[in-house]
Amino acid sequence: MSRPSEHTARFSTAIEDYLRAILTLTGEDGQTTVCAVAERLTVARASASQMVRRLVNLDLVHHDPYGVVGLTASGHAVAGEILRRYRLIESYLVTTLGYHPDDVAGDADRIEHAMSADLTERLAALLGAPDAATSAEMQ
Numbered sequence: 001m002s003r004p005s006e007h008t009a010r011f012s013t014a015i016e017d018y019l020r021a022i023l024t025l026t027g028e029d030g031q032t033t034v035c036a037v038a039e040r041l042t043v044a045r046a047s048a049s050q051m052v053r054r055l056v057n058l059d060l061v062h063h064d065p066y067g068v069v070g071l072t073a074s075g076h077a078v079a080g081e082i083l084r085r086y087r088l089i090e091s092y093l094v095t096t097l098g099y100h101p102d103d104v105a106g107d108a109d110r111i112e113h114a115m116s117a118d119l120t121e122r123l124a125a126l127l128g129a130p131d132a133a134t135s136a137e138m139q
Contacts, residue, residue: 011058013113016082017041018051019060022071023079031068085112088123095127 011019021040025032038048052069055061060075071079089108093099099107115123 011078014051015055015058015060016113017109018048018055019071019075019079020082020086022061022069023076023083026070031070033067034063034069037069082112084124085115085120088112088120088127089115091127092123 010016018037018041021037022032025036025040034048034052035045037052038045041048052061052063055075056063059072060078061069061071063069086108089111090101090104093104093107094101
């Protein structure tokens with residue numbers, strides 16, 4: 001029933017937030033900017049630049065100084081797992097608990113950081129495995 005998570009290594013909440021933001025901001029070319037990430041996360045550009053350097057050191061993103069930011073293959077895989085957990089929680093809150101989609105972002109963000117792989121898979125099964133769940137954040 002349960003499928004093991006591809007990426008069992010967990011990162012800090014801040015790292016996970018940055019990876020999810022970068023994934024959701026990347027366009028067809030798979031890239032975004034530090035400014036866009038800072039704006040999405042409502043942090044100073046200097047803070048975003050510092051975290052991007054940290055993510056580069058972890059081999060989760062690539063960054064051209066004063067240029068674009070994109071996820072590495074491992075960064076994309078980790079970010080995809082983080083986004084999946086977020087979307088599952090978001091979907092559960094809306095479809096099962098009746099929350100309005102505009103009201104779930106904060107709770108979904110807090111919960112997704114604490115979800116185990118087993119809880120993630122059980123929730124996916126409960127919801128009918130919505131791999132492409134609609135996300136208010138993605139709209």
